[in-house]
Amino acid sequence: GQSLEQPSEVTAVEGAIVQINCTYQTSGFYGLSWYQQHDGGAPTFLSYNALDGLEETGRFSSFLSRSDSYGYLLLQELQMKDSASYFCAVSHYNTDKLIFGTGTRLQVFP
């Protein structure tokens, strides 16, 4: 089977740095993606790691290690608007379907 596990909830204060981990049990995928979803809203794409290593996009960075079946999203200089749910996802060979992780609710406090 395929599964991607994330912590259910993370809390932090404004200006801090937070890391959201994603461990997976799947194989044969193109890469690891991260999505943000505010309550009641649509998921929006944040980043994509096709290769092992770190990808940086502004305040957000994402990391993938295929050998460790592990990835993370790093959010720096947290802002209140970063309070949302964050999902990791893998896109599979042959089908391109995206399977999402369990999701992590991030709460940022003043």
Place this chain on the structure above:
Amino acid sequence: DSGVTQTPKHLITATGQRVTLRCSPRSGDLSVYWYQQSLDQGLQFLIQYYNGEERAKGNILERFSAQQFPDLHSELNLSSLELGDSALYFCASSVEESGELFFGEGSRLTVL
């Protein structure tokens, strides 16, 4: 605005009924995906179409069906509705192999 359009935004219906959700992908995107998200739950993959053909299937119930038309819009049909079918249904489209899906705003279905 992601460029993906879903209708209707909200739908309230009764158990046993049938509904159709519609999705227009971004211009040029050939892949369409359908996801179900129940309250405070993750995104469950239902089905994917690519250029009119079914490409991948997830845990889609037999009461549910979908298709993608020649103009690339897609419809998700939900029949014999049950209370547990109440959820947000998202459609997404993508450029192949990009890992980036563009989601519509979703159709919120409430079954009473």
